[in-house]
Amino acid sequence: MTALHEVAPTQHRADLQPYTYVRQELVEPDWRRFPGWRDVTDTQWRDAQWQRANCVKNPKQLRTLTGDLLTDRFYDELAADQQQSATMSMLVPPHMLNTIAPDASLDPEAFTEAFLRDPIRRYMIPVRSDRDPDWPSHPHSTRDSLHEAEMWVVEGLTHRYPTKVLAELVSTCPQYCGHCTRMDLVGNSTPQVQKHKLTLKPVDRQEQMIDYLKRTPGVRDVVVSGGDVANVPWPQLESFLMRLLDIDTVRDVRLATKALAGLPQHWLQPKVVEGLERVARTAGRRGVNLAIHTHVNHVQSVTPLVAEAARTALEVGVRDVRNQGVLMKGVNATPDDLLDLCFALQGEANILPYYFYMCDMIPNAEHWRVAVWEAQELQHAIMGYLPGYATPRIVCDVPYVGKRWVHQLHEYDRELGISYWTKNYRTGIELDDPEALDRRYPYYDPISTLPETGRRWWSEQA
Numbered sequence: 001m002t003a004l005h006e007v008a009p010t011q012h013r014a015d016l017q018p019y020t021y022v023r024q025e026l027v028e029p030d031w032r033r034f035p036g037w038r039d040v041t042d043t044q045w046r047d048a049q050w051q052r053a054n055c056v057k058n059p060k061q062l063r064t065l066t067g068d069l070l071t072d073r074f075y076d077e078l079a080a081d082q083q084q085s086a087t088m089s090m091l092v093p094p095h096m097l098n099t100i101a102p103d104a105s106l107d108p109e110a111f112t113e114a115f116l117r118d119p120i121r122r123y124m125i126p127v128r129s130d131r132d133p134d135w136p137s138h139p140h141s142t143r144d145s146l147h148e149a150e151m152w153v154v155e156g157l158t159h160r161y162p163t164k165v166l167a168e169l170v171s172t173c174p175q176y177c178g179h180c181t182r183m184d185l186v187g188n189s190t191p192q193v194q195k196h197k198l199t200l201k202p203v204d205r206q207e208q209m210i211d212y213l214k215r216t217p218g219v220r221d222v223v224v225s226g227g228d229v230a231n232v233p234w235p236q237l238e239s240f241l242m243r244l245l246d247i248d249t250v251r252d253v254r255l256a257t258k259a260l261a262g263l264p265q266h267w268l269q270p271k272v273v274e275g276l277e278r279v280a281r282t283a284g285r286r287g288v289n290l291a292i293h294t295h296v297n298h299v300q301s302v303t304p305l306v307a308e309a310a311r312t313a314l315e316v317g318v319r320d321v322r323n324q325g326v327l328m329k330g331v332n333a334t335p336d337d338l339l340d341l342c343f344a345l346q347g348e349a350n351i352l353p354y355y356f357y358m359c360d361m362i363p364n365a366e367h368w369r370v371a372v373w374e375a376q377e378l379q380h381a382i383m384g385y386l387p388g389y390a391t392p393r394i395v396c397d398v399p400y401v402g403k404r405w406v407h408q409l410h411e412y413d414r415e416l417g418i419s420y421w422t423k424n425y426r427t428g429i430e431l432d433d434p435e436a437l438d439r440r441y442p443y444y445d446p447i448s449t450l451p452e453t454g455r456r457w458w459s460e461q462a
């Protein structure tokens, strides 16, 4: 026996690796554990209309659903947050709520603890104690932190990158996420945030978007978004997509919908599946890449129904279903959480792990945000486990720049938590700006992640 032979049996022992992959079967948590859904049948649960009609929109409905499972301590925390901090109103579909604390004991104290700790609860139903007590908002946070509305070429059509546009068809979603980057526009107003409104009629807005794309052949890629396209009545969405596919310079169409994971029943309705098949067939005939982009942040969200919705879309001809998650502390900002999620998406649901965005610099989001160096460490930690094409990139969406891989920064002041980024194209509002490509654009780490000297500096500025 050589030394080589002696070490060989241990070389592939998974328990010697920082991360251990174990295949996990997907499970739909039992919704009947909630008192309010004790008698809900499988048929009702699979019904998209039932799901929409039974969304939880306020603490009273949550109480009716959960009976005495959540103690008053939780409701006090929730009320305080809704009054003082929330930038999004509450809207949680039953399917999504059912993925919170799926294995918790039904003893009220234990259930409340599990509910508070739960990663999906932390971003769908935020409470006061989640927020950063010292710096709930970064001094440079802004409502429309990516300046999308500034770059509208017609209402709702953001032309930020040279060859791509974002078409916001609607300002609502079937679910509202606490960290929504479009908190400026999406959803209902909260005590803290008076939302802006789209003013054109949907039909006029869509007309103007199509018109712009016809006159701008350099745009080849259209992200059809919102809000969530699941809230656009299907005939209207199909008509818009067919008109897009009529423009022969459009070569990529991506549908943005968190509902694929939050309300998969929507994407399993026969009228939607049949319509999607017609669109996919047309896209295929015209050689256009039609994809669905969804937004899943934690492995608990990947259930058999989500996998069924993704596979159904693929079966009817959608080329790819991809995930764009958001990297958030307390939700998924560890290597194990990211890898568990990516393996479930890739291996069990045929959803390609594509991006994790760093949470944007909107108000009251500091407790979710990670520093750029933390994101770099996470990117390093998840390399090499998944197939290369399914290894997600962690990206920082730098204001006035766009998405950058987290290692692409130009300079980094770790003490003050300011990174500087450059870019290689002009956004729609800088076409006449001779310095746009030479400028350095700042991005800011959460102040709580800085060394003492950096935290002091920010306090002095404040």
Ligand code: SF4
Residues within 6 Å of the ligand: 172, 173, 175, 176, 177, 179, 180, 181, 182, 186, 226, 227, 228, 258, 259, 295
């Ligand atoms: S689904 Fe997307 S657009 Fe809608 S609230 Fe969540 S993050 Fe915002």
